[in-house]
Amino acid sequence: MHFVDLILKKRNGGRLSEDEIRFFVSGYVEGRIPDYQAAAMLMAIWFQKMDERETADLTFAMRDSGDTIDLSAIAGTxxxxxxxxxxxxxxxxxxxxxxxxxxxxxxxxxxxxxxxxxxxxxxxxxxxxxxxxxxxxxxxxxxxxxxxxxxxxxxxxxxxxxxxxxxxxxxxxxxxxxxxxxxxxxxxxxxxxxxxxxxxxxxxxxxxxxxxxxxxxxxxxxxxxxxxxxxxxxxxxxxxxxxxxxxxxxxxxxxxxxxxxxxxxxxxxxxxxxxxxxxxxxxxxxxxxxxxxxxxxxxxxxxxxxxxxxxxxxxxxxxxxxxxxxSLLPRAASMVSVTSPKSGYIREIATGEIGMAALLLGAGRATKADTIDLTVGIWLKKRLGDYVNEGEELAIFHVNDTTKLEEARSRFIGALVLGDKPPVKRPLIHAVIS
Missing domain, CATH: 3.40.1030.10 (Nucleoside phosphorylase/phosphoribosyltransferase catalytic domain)
Structure with missing residues (x-):
């Protein structure tokens, strides 16, 4: 097979066969297909999508690209x-x-x-x-x-x-x-x-x-x-x-x-x-x-x-x-209270911004090379729908390095939308797909 032909086939809306998908996956893992060609194929897939059969074939080819774990010796499910x-x-x-x-x-x-x-x-x-x-x-x-x-x-x-x-x-x-x-x-x-x-x-x-x-x-x-x-x-x-x-x-x-x-x-x-x-x-x-x-x-x-x-x-x-x-688990050096700038019901929470505030404190990785501080983070004291008074505690920040503390606090406060009425309650489970 010539891989450029497969890129063109997918780019033009064609369906890749199981053999063609395995050729792509094994060729990339083994270094026969360079990054730029693999990237072209991924972009063709992104635009043209894959059907159910192609998706399953891609999954199985990826699964088979390395070791699989045999757990059959363990009794039970x-x-x-x-x-x-x-x-x-x-x-x-x-x-x-x-x-x-x-x-x-x-x-x-x-x-x-x-x-x-x-x-x-x-x-x-x-x-x-x-x-x-x-x-x-x-x-x-x-x-x-x-x-x-x-x-x-x-x-x-x-x-x-x-x-x-x-x-x-x-x-x-x-x-x-x-x-x-x-x-x-x-x-x-x-x-x-x-x-x-x-x-x-x-x-x-x-x-x-x-x-x-x-x-x-x-x-x-x-x-x-x-x-x-x-x-x-x-x-x-x-x-x-x-x-x-x-x-x-x-x-x-x-x-x-x-x-x-x-x-x-x-x-x-x-x-x-x-x-x-x-x-x-x-x-x-x-x-x-x-x-x-x-x-x-x-x-x-x-x-x-x-x-x-x-x-x-x-x-x-x-x-x-x-x-x-x-208390045997490691703890941060200090705890900082974050309070509400005004009163009202918590109507919305920009959840990703809460995560970003924790990242600024050192709880996550912006790049794979970053080192996580396992002790820092945020403990929420209020949740969606709660009523809070001005000056009431919203969360406790667990902090070691204070360099980005104010930025983290600002992002956290900005993530909360307060209003006069509580939000409509949402279900925790939206669907079961079986």
Missing amino acids: IADKHSTGGVADTTTLITAPVVAACGLKVAKMSGRGLGHTGGTLDKLDSIPGFSTEIEMDRFRHIVADCGLSIIGQTSALVPADKMLYALRDTTGTIDNISLISASIMSKKLASGSDTIVLDVKMGNGAFMKTKNDAECLARAMVSIGRTAGKKVEALVSDMNQPLGNAVGNSLEVVEAIEVLSGKYRGDLCEVSLTLAARMLLLSDMAEDEQAARQMAEDALGSGRALDTLAAMITAQGGDAGVCANT
């Missing part, structure tokens, strides 16, 4: 979840222990974050001694023994995604449903789980801004999973305000532990339990949705979910004492 990302979205650290406490096995490979806060691995890094770099045999053993393990993705897992994503990021081809779906699902399929529940975020703090776009992405990923013979389901959940109260790595671990300890409930807890119930139902662990939800509630209320998290922390070298005493 292996489950996984994935979130498309948002602000204060700490569901993995709640949902995974809950379903593991119910008997599912959760073998999860996560990544590090690029943006307002770190990824799940960065959050776990804040637990003293915890290691996300675990040999594969040890990983399998921990899953079999504890029911849950979360580690970093190996460099040999889906190398095509790492290469193609980096190219997409620099060529304006990120926002294409087929390319997003293939990126996410190639990693999920390579990780070896039997069932996968996807949490597709929708709103001003999410990549997908509208319900229609989020549902399109959800349907595309579910279709890929089903074609691969997996049980896959997707929820479309709201991200028009931070999901939890904590924005920042160590702070988000604190909040997850507080939810698992039963200290409070809220939107983060509700979405986490909904995801857990869907995972249990999809994995045939419960007869119906009500029974699945009750199983999840029992695991949380009894303390078994928190015990499961503690067992995983111990197995991966961490100090499980954090589950009983969150």
Whole structure:
């Protein structure tokens, strides 16, 4: 094949065959196709799009570009979840222990974050001694023994995604449903789980801004999973305000532990339990949705979910004492109160701006080379629909470096729209795609 012919074919609206897609993926990974030609193909895909069959073929070619994980030696059903990302979205650290406490096995490979806060691995890094770099045999053993393990993705897992994503990021081809779906699902399929529940975020703090776009992405990923013979389901959940109260790595671990300890409930807890119930139902662990939800509630209320998290922390070298005493987690040097400049109902929250305020404090990475400060971030004291008085506390900033504190404060205040009337209440879960 001549790759320029394939670029022209796609540019002109043609459908690429499975062999042609595999030629593209393998050729780029192995260095036979240069960046400029791969970028041309990505742009052709962005404009002309891919149909369902092409999207699945691209996903499978990317999955097969490196190692795949064999978890067949682990007894029981292996489950996984994935979130498309948002602000204060700490569901993995709640949902995974809950379903593991119910008997599912959760073998999860996560990544590090690029943006307002770190990824799940960065959050776990804040637990003293915890290691996300675990040999594969040890990983399998921990899953079999504890029911849950979360580690970093190996460099040999889906190398095509790492290469193609980096190219997409620099060529304006990120926002294409087929390319997003293939990126996410190639990693999920390579990780070896039997069932996968996807949490597709929708709103001003999410990549997908509208319900229609989020549902399109959800349907595309579910279709890929089903074609691969997996049980896959997707929820479309709201991200028009931070999901939890904590924005920042160590702070988000604190909040997850507080939810698992039963200290409070809220939107983060509700979405986490909904995801857990869907995972249990999809994995045939419960007869119906009500029974699945009750199983999840029992695991949380009894303390078994928190015990499961503690067992995983111990197995991966961490100090499980954090589950009983969150003060063992690293803390920022100072706390700064942020107060409201006027009175009114919080009618809107520009969620992405809250994330950017946390990034300015050092909680995230603007580039891959940046170093995250695991201790800093924002703890929200008010949420959408709350009434606040002038001078009332809106949030507490956890701060080490004050260089960008005022900029962060300004962005945070500017993210809140106050008015005389409360906003219309939005659902947390907009759709279930199965």
